[in-house]
Amino acid sequence: MDKLVGKIDWPVFVLSGGALVLFVLASFINVEAVGDIVNLLFGWSVDYFGAFWQVLLLLMLGVSIVLAFSKYGNVRLGEQSEKELSTFRWVSVICISLLGAGGVFWAAAEPMYYFMEVPPVHDGIEPGSPQAVIPAMAQAYVSWGMAAWAALGTTGAIVLMYAVYHKGMPMKPRSMLYPFFGEKIATHKLGTVIDAFCIIAVAAGTIGPIGILGLQVSYGLNALFGLPDIFGIQLVIIGFLLFIVTISAITGVHKGIQWLSKWNIILVFILAGIILIFGPGAYIIDTFVSSFGYHVNHFITLHTYRGDNDWLGAWMLFFFAWFIGFAPMMIMLIARISRGRTIREIILAVAVISPLITNFWFTVVGGSGIYYEQQQPGIISQPLGEGGLPAAIIAVAGQMPFSVVMPFIFLVLAILFVITTADSMTYSISMSMTGEGNPPKPMRVFWAAIMATVAAILIFIGEGSIDALQSFIVVTAVPVSILLLPTIWQAPKIAKRLARDQGLIRKP
Template sequence: MNMKHSKIDWPVMFISGGLLTAFVIASVINAEAVGSFVDWSFTFATTYFGAFWQVLMLATFLIAIAIAFSRFGKIRLGAMDKPEFTTFKWISIIMCTLLAGGGVFWAAAEPMYHFLETPPMYEAEPGTAGAVIPAMAQSFLDWGFLAWAILGTLAAIILMHAHYDKGMPLKPRTLLYPVFGSKVIHKSTVGTLADSFSIIAVAAGTIGPIGFLGLQAAYGFEAVFGLPNTFITQVLIVFGLVSVAAISAVTGVHRGIQFLSRWNVILTMFLVGAVLILGPGGFIIDTFVGTTGVYVRDFFELSLYRQDPAWLSFWTLFFWGWFIGYAPMMAVFISRISRGRTIRELVTAVAIIAPIVTNFWFSVVGGSGIFYELQQAGAVSGALDEGGMPAAMIAIVQQMPYGTILAVLFLIVTVIFVATTSDSMSYSISMAVTGGTTPSAGLRVFWAVLMGAVASVLLYLGEGSIDALQSFIVFTAVPVSLLLLPTLWSAPKTVRRMYREQFDAQNRS
C-alpha cells in the first residue's frame, strides 16, 4: 500500500469538521447554552477522569524513561539509518509546535497567578518572596516532564513502528492496532471515532491560541503603536497568521515548517539573552535553579496531588486535559519528523530537553514578572487584572530598558510560535485524514483556513467563546485518554518486538 498519497477518509472528515462547525453555529445561536454545556462537560471530565489522567501521565513518563535508558533505547525508528533533520532543526520543530499551544500566553500569566494565590500544597504567604518558588514549581509541573511525555513518547514509538515497518496508516487509530489488530484500520467505527475525536481535540486546542493571539497582538499593537484594539484589528492579525501558516504547511516540513521553527528558536534565544542582560538575570537564574530542585524533590507529590479537587481542575487538570487531547496528533507529527532517530534520542528530546527548556522559558518570562511585582505591587498584576493574559507579557517587558523594542520582538515571536503550531497541526490533521505522510496541499490549506475562520467567529462572539472552546478540549480528552491507555503496555511489547527484528537481522547479516 502506498501510504504517501492515501485517499481522504470522508467519515472522519465529516465528523471532525462537522462537530467543529456545529460548535460555532451553536455558539452564534445561543452562546449561553453552549457555555453551560461546556461548564458541565468540563466538570464531568475533571471529576470522573482527573485521577486517571494523573496516573496515565505519570505512568507514560516513567515507562518512556525506562524504555529509553534500557537496552531498547538504541532501537532506531522509522526504517531509516540516518535522521532526516539535524538535531537543532528537529528539536526546534518540536519546541515550536507545542510551546505556542499556550506557553507564550501562559508563561507570563500562570506564574503570576500562582504568586498572587499560592498553590494549596504550599503554605507560603501570597505575594511575598516565599511564594516565588511555589508559584514557579506549580508552573513547572503543569508544563513539565509529564506534559511533554504524553505528547510524543510511547504513542510515537507505536505509530512509527506500525507505519514505517508494518505499513499501517499514520492515523491515531493505529495506536489501537496492537490491541485490535488490522480490523481497527479499515472501515472500523472505533477507528473512525478515534481519529475524529483526536482531530477535534487538537483543532480546538489550536483554535484557542489563534484566538488568543488575535487578542494579545491587538493589545500589544495598541500599547506600543496606538493602533485601535478592535475586532477588525484582531481578525486582520488572525488572517495574517493563517496566511503564514497555510504557506508554511503547503511547503511542508522540510521547508516552511522547519524554516519558521529554526529562526523562531534563534530569535527566542536572542530575546532570552536580552532579558537576562537587561532584566533581572540573577533573579531568573536563581529562581530556575531553586525551583528545579523543589520540582524534582516534590515530583511525585505534585504529580498525584488530589486534596483540592476544585483548584486542581482549574489548573493542572485543565492543562493536562489539553495535552492529552493534543497527544495523538502530536504523536503523528513527531512520527513524521523523527525518522532515523533512536528511541533514546526521541524520549530525551521530548520528555527531558523540551520540558527543561520550557521551564526555563517560564522562568525568564514569568520570573521577570514576579520580580517586578515584588519591586512594586501591581506593576504586572494590575495589567493582568485589567487586560487579562494579553496584557501580562507586554507589562513585563515594558518594565525593562528598550521595552518597546522588546515588546515588538516578543509579539513577533508569539505570532511565529502560533503560526508554527497552526501549520504543523494542519499538516498533522491532513495526515490523520488520509493516513499518508504527504497529504495534498489543498487539504492542508483547508484545515489552516478552517481553524482561522473558527477563531475569527469566536473573537466576534467575545473572548468568553474562546475560553469555552479551550475548556471544551478537556471534555474531548476523555475519549482520547482511553485511546492512549493501551500504549502503557503495547509500547513495551512493541519495543521488544522491534529489538528482536533489528538486532536479529544484524546478527544474521
C-alpha cells in the same frame, strides 16, 4: 482535484468537520447555553477523569524514561537509518509546535498568578512573599513539565511508528491500536470515531489559541500604538496568520514547519540571552535552579495533589488535558519527522529536553515578572488583574532591558509561536484525513483556512465562545486519554520485539 478527493477519509471528515460546524451554529444561536453545557461536561471530566490523567502521565513518563536508559533505548524506529532533519531543527519542531501562545502569554502570567495566589498544594505560604517565589515557579513547571510532555510522543510515538513504518498501517491515530486489533483497525468504524475525536480535540486546542492570539495581539497593539481594539484589527491578525501558514503549507515540512520552528527557537534563545545579560540574570538563574530542585524534590506530591478540585480544574488538570488533547496529532508529527531516530533520542527530546527548555523560558519571562513585582508591588499584578494575559506580557516586557521595543518583539514572538502550532497541527490533521505522511498541500491550506475562519467567527460571536471551545478540549481529553493508555504496556513489548529484530538482544 479528483485524486485529492479520493484520498480523503470522508466519514472522518464529516464527523470532525460536522462537530465544528455544529459548535459554531450553536454558539450563534445561544453562546451562553453552549458555555453552560461545555462547563458541565468540563466539570464532569475533571471530577471523574482528573486522577486518571495524573496517574496516566506519570506512568507514561516512568515507562518512557526506563525504556530510554535501558538496552531498548538503542532500538531504531522507522525502518531506516537516515535522519531527515538535523538534531537542532528536529528538537525545534517538537518543542515549538506545542507551545503556541502559551510560550509567551502563559509564560508571563501563570507564575505571577501562582505568586499572588499560592496554589493549595503549597499550604502555609503567604501570597506575594519571598517564600512564594519558588513554589510559584515549580507549579508552572508541573503544568508544562516532563509528565505533561510525555503524553506527546514517548510510548505513543513508539507504537505509532511501529504500526506505520514496520507494519504498513496508515498514518492515523487509530493505528496506535494496531497491537490490539491488527490490520482491521484501518477500516473499522471504531477507527473512524477515534480519528474524528482526535481531530476535534486538536482543532479545539488550535482554534482557541488562534482566536485568543487575535484578541491578545489586538489588545497589545492598542496598548503600544493606540490602534483600535476592534474586530477588524483582530480579523487582520488572523488573516496574516493564515497567509503565513498557507505559505508554509505550500513549501512543505522540510522548509515551512522546520524553518518557522528553527527561527522561533533562535529568537527565544536571543531574547533569553539579552534578558539574562542586561536584566535580572542572576535572579533568574538562582530562581530556576532553586525552583527546579523544589520541583524534583516534591515531584510526586505536586503531580498527584487531589485536595481542591476547583483549583485543579482551573489550573493543573486544564493544562494536563490540553497536552492529552494535543497528544495524537503531536505523536503523528513526531512520528513523521523522527524516522531513523532511536527510542532514546525521541524520549529525551520529548520528555526531557523540550520541558527543560520550556521551564527555563518560563523562568526567564515569568521569573522576571516576579522580580519586577517584588521591586515595585503592583507593577505586573495590577495590569494582569485588569487586562489578563496580554496585559501581563506587555507589563513584563515594559520593565525589561530595551523596554521601548521589547513589548513589540514579544507580540511578534507570540504570533510566530501560534503560526508554528497552527502549521504543525494542520499538517497532522491532513495526515489523519489521508493516512499519508506527506498529505496534499491543498488539504493543509483547507484546514488552516477552516480553523482561522472558525476562530474569526467565534471572536465575532463573543469572547465567551472562544473560552467555551478552549474548555472543550478538556472534554475531548477523556476519549483521547483512553486511546493513550494501552501504549504504556505496548511500547515496551514493541521495543523488545524490535531489539530482537535488530540484533540488540538475543532471540530466545
